[in-house]
Amino acid sequence: MADVRIRMRPNGPFVVEGPFELVDSEGNKFEISPDKPAVALCRCGESKNRPFCDGAHKGCFDSDERAQ
Numbered sequence: 001m002a003d004v005r006i007r008m009r010p011n012g013p014f015v016v017e018g019p020f021e022l023v024d025s026e027g028n029k030f031e032i033s034p035d036k037p038a039v040a041l042c043r044c045g046e047s048k049n050r051p052f053c054d055g056a057h058k059g060c061f062d063s064d065e066r067a068q
Contacts, residue, residue: 010064013040013053022051 004018017038022030030051032039040053044061047054
């Protein structure tokens with residue numbers, strides 16, 4: 001896990017960098033190309049390609065949490 005990094009984009013997706021598996025609620029793995037350096041995961045719920053971000057978040061929510 002030390003090679004995985006999750007970044008929160010202001011008013012945007014979670015960006016996951018590094019090798020990881022994304023599994024649905026039934027245990028099925030989403031196909032993610034090992035050649036991709038990062039994957040953007042939707043957190044607004046508006047993407048037509050969930051769980052992946054398609055840019056639909058623009059203007060639909062306001063979120064920029066900061067670490068303490």
